[in-house]
Amino acid sequence: MEENNRVLSFDAFELQKYEPNRYPYLYIDRVTECVPGKYAKGYKNFTNNEWFFPIHYPGHPFVPGSIQIETLSQMVTVAFTTMPEIKDINVIGCQVSAKWNREVYPGDRLDIEAFITFFSRGICKGYAKSYVDGELACEISVVQAIPSELDKYKPRVTKKA
Amino acid sequence: MTINEKYDNVFIEKFSVKASELSTLKYQEVSGWDSVGHMELIAALEEVFDISLDTDDIIDFSSYEKGKEILKKYNISL
Numbered sequence: 609m610e611e612n613n614r615v616l617s618f619d620a621f622e623l624q625k626y627e628p629n630r631y632p633y634l635y636i637d638r639v640t641e642c643v644p645g646k647y648a649k650g651y652k653n654f655t656n657n658e659w660f661f662p663i664h665y666p667g668h669p670f671v672p673g674s675i676q677i678e679t680l681s682q683m684v685t686v687a688f689t690t691m692p693e694i695k696d697i698n699v700i701g702c703q704v705s706a707k708w709n710r711e712v713y714p715g716d717r718l719d720i721e722a723f724i725t726f727f728s729r730g731i732c733k734g735y736a737k738s739y740v741d742g743e744l745a746c747e748i749s750v751v752q753a754i755p756s757e758l759d760k761y762k763p764r765v766t767k768k769a
Numbered sequence: 770m771t772i773n774e775k776y777d778n779v780f781i782e783k784f785s786v787k788a789s790e791l792s793t794l795k796y797q798e799v800s801g802w803d804s805v806g807h808m809e810l811i812a813a814l815e816e817v818f819d820i821s822l823d824t825d826d827i828i829d830f831s832s833y834e835k836g837k838e839i840l841k842k843y844n845i846s847l
Binding site: 702726728729730731751753755758759760761762763764765 | 796805807808824827828830
């Protein structure tokens with residue numbers, strides 16, 4: 609891990625400092641390159657042992673689109689929760705749009721590249737693309753937020769009697 | 770585009786409302802003006818007018834009309 613020039617990398621344990629999800633819902637295995645506030649790159653290995661392959665679908669297993677969205681979103685999260693000013697990594701999703709180009713099968717490694725386009729006062733906007741053997745698999749654009757930061761800026765509202 | 774039109778357009782585009790509805794717009798009383806929408810609104814106004822709002826002003830910014838009062842402090846006369 610190189611911190612002097614702010615290009616970081618995290619193994620499966622280290623990345624959990626920046627991604628709050630845990631088994632069985634932590635869907636990134638390694639962050640190979642990260643510039644906090646700019647981008648994060650890494651991957652997820654999908655094995656035969658994933659809980660969803662037997663049911664999605666029987667005889668034709670592939671990674672559900674919702675899981676792919678979660679996987680890419682988690683890499684976006686790491687791209688900004690690594691910023692030194694972020695103290696609370698409990699992030700919520702606010703908005704997402706996704707496009708799928710191919711199925712992801714057991715044994716595939718999903719290479720993920722996530723980029724931050726905007727971050728201010730607890731709101732993060734970004735996008736991510738994922739690849740299997742260099743072929744585009746899924747891409748998303750996402751808005752995430754840190755509720756504890758947002759709460760600092762909520763307008764005062766006088767409730768009606 | 771006038772300053773007033775710039776101000777109005779931010780709300781119209783952000784909350785998909787008509788110009789005739791602007792004067793009654795208030796936080797949490799229109800679809801999309803939740804805490805996330807609020808920060809996006811503030812960010813859009815800051816970009817359009819090239820200003821940076823203080824935290825207290827962001828908290829006070831609870832309606833379209835209140836926003837006009839607040840922006841006067843930043844020499845934006847609406």
